């Protein structure tokens with residue numbers, strides 16, 4: 001089912017389904033030092049507490065995914081497991097559109113809070129989350145890295161869904 005069109009683009013945001021697992025793993029591999037496999041994504045998508053959204057080029061269901069977000073909801077507390085937008089599709093509003101689709105779904109499910117962890121040096125992601133109203137609630141010193149680029153802290157961020165700036 002099509003949910004809505006992100007602003008100024010030719011993409012649509014739809015629910016992630018298990019048959020997307022391979023495409024999601026491909027996109028995840030582009031950006032994360034420890035990529036998750038197709039099997040891992042498939043197993044996550046089989047769980048009834050896990051769900052997500054995909055951004056796709058309209059009318060091209062077989063084209064590579066432009067982006068996705070995956071989350072878990074347990075009781076009234078949710079967490080973003082991972083989110084990525086393909087490099088060629090960044091800064092088109094897709095990251096925000098994926099997060100807003102997630103927030104709408106969480107509102108519908110009566111979730112109260114949404115948590116995530118992000119590398120403090122990941123400016124695009126930190127900017128996106130702050131714009132959505134997330135606030136830093138904890139910090140894990142030296143959680144990321146350790147190679148030639150050194151270590152960086154993980155920020156634990158929380159969004160109170162009662163205050164999230166999306167229409168319900």
Ligand SMILES: CC(C)(COP(=O)(O)OP(=O)(O)OC[C@H]1O[C@@H](n2cnc3c(N)ncnc32)[C@H](O)[C@@H]1OP(=O)(O)O)[C@@H](O)C(=O)NCCC(=O)NCCS
Nearest residue numbers: 031083084085090091092093094095096118124125127128
């Ligand atoms: C983080 C990510 C998902 C953002 O996706 P995106 O589609 O490019 O984001 P959007 O176009 O929706 O932009 C959202 C906001 O972030 C800002 N932003 C995006 N890229 C930015 C950058 N490189 N520098 C500064 N701000 C940036 C946008 O300007 C926008 O802010 P605005 O609403 O004030 O204009 C994308 O950069 C990505 O996939 N990164 C690699 C994977 C990753 O780091 N995931 C997060 C792990 S916690």
